[in-house]
Amino acid sequence: MDPRAQLAWLAAIVIGALFAGTAGVAAALALGVATLASTRRVARTMRLVLSVLPLAVVIGVLDALAGDAARGATTGARVVALVLVAAAFAAVTDGDALVDALRWLRVPFDVTFALVTGARLVPLAAADLGDLADTARLRGIDVDGAPPRRLRAWARLLVPLLVVTVRRGLRLGEAMEVRAFAPDRPRTRRSRLRWRRRDLIAFGAALLYLSAVVAMAF
Amino acid sequence: MDRIALEIAAGERVLVAGPTGSGKSTLLRALMGIVPHISGGDLSGGIEVAGLDVRGRAPHDLAAHGVTLVAQDPAETFVADRVAAEVAFGPESLALPEREVDARVETSLAAVGLAVAGRRRVRELSGGEQQRLAIAAALALRPTVLLMDEPTAHLDEPTARAILELVAAVARERGMTLVVAEHRLGIAARLATRAVVVAAGRIVGDGDPRGVLGDPAVASLGVPVPRSTLAAAALSLRAPLPLTPEELAPRLQVRGERDASASPRAAPAEEVLRFEHATYAYPSGERPAVRGVSFVLGKGERAALVGPTGSGKSTVARLALGVRRPQRGRVALAGMGTRVTPMARLAAAGGLVLQDPVRQLIAERVDDEIASGLAGLGRADRRERVERELERFGLAALRARHPLTLSEGERRRVVLATAIARRPAVLVLDEPTLGQDGRQRDELARLVLELAAEGTGVLVISHDPEFVADSCERAIVLREGALVADLPIGGSPEEIERLADAGVPLSDVAATARLLSRSGARVVARSVEDLVARAAPAAVGV
Numbered sequence: 001m002d003p004r005a006q007l008a009w010l011a012a013i014v015i016g017a018l019f020a021g022t023a024g025v026a027a028a029l030a031l032g033v034a035t036l037a038s039t040r041r042v043a044r045t046m047r048l049v050l051s052v053l054p055l056a057v058v059i060g061v062l063d064a065l066a067g068d069a070a071r072g073a074t075t076g077a078r079v080v081a082l083v084l085v086a087a088a089f090a091a092v093t094d095g096d097a098l099v100d101a102l103r104w105l106r107v108p109f110d111v112t113f114a115l116v117t118g119a120r121l122v123p124l125a126a127a128d129l130g131d132l133a134d135t136a137r138l139r140g141i142d143v144d145g146a147p148p149r150r151l152r153a154w155a156r157l158l159v160p161l162l163v164v165t166v167r168r169g170l171r172l173g174e175a176m177e178v179r180a181f182a183p184d185r186p187r188t189r190r191s192r193l194r195w196r197r198r199d200l201i202a203f204g205a206a207l208l209y210l211s212a213v214v215a216m217a218f
Numbered sequence: 219m220d221r222i223a224l225e226i227a228a229g230e231r232v233l234v235a236g237p238t239g240s241g242k243s244t245l246l247r248a249l250m251g252i253v254p255h256i257s258g259g260d261l262s263g264g265i266e267v268a269g270l271d272v273r274g275r276a277p278h279d280l281a282a283h284g285v286t287l288v289a290q291d292p293a294e295t296f297v298a299d300r301v302a303a304e305v306a307f308g309p310e311s312l313a314l315p316e317r318e319v320d321a322r323v324e325t326s327l328a329a330v331g332l333a334v335a336g337r338r339r340v341r342e343l344s345g346g347e348q349q350r351l352a353i354a355a356a357l358a359l360r361p362t363v364l365l366m367d368e369p370t371a372h373l374d375e376p377t378a379r380a381i382l383e384l385v386a387a388v389a390r391e392r393g394m395t396l397v398v399a400e401h402r403l404g405i406a407a408r409l410a411t412r413a414v415v416v417a418a419g420r421i422v423g424d425g426d427p428r429g430v431l432g433d434p435a436v437a438s439l440g441v442p443v444p445r446s447t448l449a450a451a452a453l454s455l456r457a458p459l460p461l462t463p464e465e466l467a468p469r470l471q472v473r474g475e476r477d478a479s480a481s482p483r484a485a486p487a488e489e490v491l492r493f494e495h496a497t498y499a500y501p502s503g504e505r506p507a508v509r510g511v512s513f514v515l516g517k518g519e520r521a522a523l524v525g526p527t528g529s530g531k532s533t534v535a536r537l538a539l540g541v542r543r544p545q546r547g548r549v550a551l552a553g554m555g556t557r558v559t560p561m562a563r564l565a566a567a568g569g570l571v572l573q574d575p576v577r578q579l580i581a582e583r584v585d586d587e588i589a590s591g592l593a594g595l596g597r598a599d600r601r602e603r604v605e606r607e608l609e610r611f612g613l614a615a616l617r618a619r620h621p622l623t624l625s626e627g628e629r630r631r632v633v634l635a636t637a638i639a640r641r642p643a644v645l646v647l648d649e650p651t652l653g654q655d656g657r658q659r660d661e662l663a664r665l666v667l668e669l670a671a672e673g674t675g676v677l678v679i680s681h682d683p684e685f686v687a688d689s690c691e692r693a694i695v696l697r698e699g700a701l702v703a704d705l706p707i708g709g710s711p712e713e714i715e716r717l718a719d720a721g722v723p724l725s726d727v728a729a730t731a732r733l734l735s736r737s738g739a740r741v742v743a744r745s746v747e748d749l750v751a752r753a754a755p756a757a758v759g760v
Contacts, residue, residue, distance in 0.1 A: 047501065094299040094339070117297065131577040134541040139580070139591040139636075140565040160580050163622050167576065168294060175295030178250055179308040180281035180359060188310040188319055 002199035003101035008206035032084030236416035237440035292352035302336035346377035404444035440657035445726035467733035495547035525696035540564035569637035573649035687725035
């Protein structure tokens with residue numbers, strides 16, 4: 001699907017989940033699960049849901065204590081839904097397409113590029129953190145232990161992680177510069193994006209859904 | 219850099235060699251304007267590249283005028299998710315018309331043999347393909363001067379050869395000037411028209427590559443001169459000196475009788491590591507990274523884990539130390555099953571050294587870093603071991619420094635010191651010679667032998683056949699996560715043939731001995747000295 005249509009759906013679904021009550025949350029859950037299942041990431045989806053479940057339960061219970069139980073349940077489900085939708089979006093789009101879509105929205109190139117590059121650094125930083133954690137394990141530091149000790153152990157790894165990540169950023173900056181990149185110079189504005197019929201339909205459907213949400217919520 | 223005077227003519231292919239920290243990278247970065255525009259520092263004198271004064275031009279400006287640089291690790295330089303978008307980045311930065319951008323993407327990908335890969339994801343490419351992509355991205359700028367900083371450091375031998383041959387061919391065809399810093403001199407020197415040797419920031423050698431590398435003074439600086447060239451120099455072969463086993467072997471004749479068979483390997487007395495049908499899959503992986511691997515490592519034994527990228531070497535290493543635990547089968551480190559023993563106890567028995575030291579430094583002082591792995595010991599004991607390692611690695615003067623403020627070479631020493639301070643039962647070295655020069659490589663090989671003599675079992679992962687030959691006695695060969703061969707690294711023709719059949723990259727000495735043995739003689743050689751003792755210059759010069 002065209003990244004512009006994907007972006008429109010992301011916005012519509014997130015706004016729906018936040019403001020359109022139970023129906024919006026249910027729609028977000030359904031779309032998130034359906035999209036992830038279509039990418040055959042079922043096992044990963046299950047793990048993701050399980051990993052955010054404790055957080056969702058805590059937030060839900062807090063909300064239930066403040067208001068009523070039904071509202072707590074909706075809030076908990078909302079947390080899971082938002083994580084699923086974000087994961088589904090990440091699974092079906094790639095950074096290049098996202099840069100194109102944001103540029104179509106007239107967002108300046110350096111802003112979109114910084115955004116996408118930042119997102120791209122996340123898995124690399126996760127791998128770096130994995131190596132640092134292995135190092136800590138081999139020094140007998142309890143990175144897998146009980147929560148308070150575990151937290152202290154991971155906190156020790158933050159400065160080294162920051163150093164590694166900054167170094168990555170500097171190297172990337174140099175690599176861009178040696179390929180003639182300068183933030184203040186004009187660039188070729190390529191329109192790799194082409195609307196096809198089904199993209200336009202999807203885009204239109206997202207706008208319709210968004211209008212329905214707005215009508216319901218406000 | 220210290221009073222560098224260098225003039226390179228258009229179309230030359232210049233190899234820059236020198237020990238680690240000699241200023242090779244600085245020289246390349248100065249030609250690209252990164253020094254001083256991005257790095258800072260003082261630059262006196264003048265640098266002119268492609269007719270442009272570097273002092274007045276930022277790197278992006280030089281890049282727009284035909285000068286560009288390919289870095290050591292392409293994965294750190296990618297800006298896009300798809301291959302075609304990556305190549306387009308440079309031409310788009312030049313604000314070229316769309317049609318021209320597309321044309322350049324197409325011709326650049328074709329030039330590196332990735333013509334059909336445009337829609338593929340960058341991170342799904344192999345290491346060699348990633349380096350090809352980085353070269354295509356540079357070529358899309360239509361450079362007249364291409365600078366490369368150790369472009370094959372992360373690649374295995376055959377891939378490195380292919381990449382360097384590709385670059386030389388493209389440069390020849392386009393009349394491009396090439397300046398390449400490399401440690402893989404056997405391959406690079408054959409393709410270069412000129413070699414420049416840098417040491418302590420100054421140029422100490424300059425001329426025909428074979429002549430420069432044959433100079434004994436160059437090897438003594440720590441430049442990793444090919445063993446084939448060293449053997450040729452020791453045998454007083456006449457110029458032009460050979461650079462590879464293929465060039466050396468035809469110019470030798472074997473002296474004396476046929477060598478006896480190798481003596482059988484003695485079974486190690488005690489085991490420090492045992493794999494029994496160990497299988498492991500990463501949470502994100504579809505298929506297991508390691509499948510049913512079984513082997514035993516004895517006390518003081520030195521084994522190399524060999525195999526292509528993605529064959530499971532690093533995973534085997536992590537399973538060995540208990541930081542990953544097998545889902546099926548069993549791994550025992552120093553007699554402790556890794557699935558049931560707490561990590562704190564396993565930690566005392568294993569040491570790990572990764573290729574990038576920055577990812578392994580977590581303390582705020584050098585001495586605390588070394589002490590951080592000695593938790594189980596008494597205070598006096600701990601202090602004594604820290605002192606011993608500070609001494610052994612020449613770090614005593616740096617003890618109070620923050621490890622991350624040290625030079626790359628010093629950081630590596632801290633990581634090594636920390637890994638061996640507790641005298642682990644098993645030490646894993648993962649690509650320890652990356653970016654290391656000949657002298658450092660030799661020192662590390664000696665350290666491995668020393669630790670093994672003290673009883674540590676060593677597992678080495680390395681793309682460097684010379685280091686493997688120097689430091690290991692056994693090759694454990696992996697392919698797609700399975701163990702496919704487990705062979706002694708010996709010097710007899712039979713052993714060498716078996717290693718070659720299993721896909722183990724041969725050292726220069728082994729490859730030369732193999733070629734000599736094929737011509738009817740039986741040559742057993744493990745070192746340059748063995749080879750020199752058994753061979754003489756062929757009667758008819760080639």
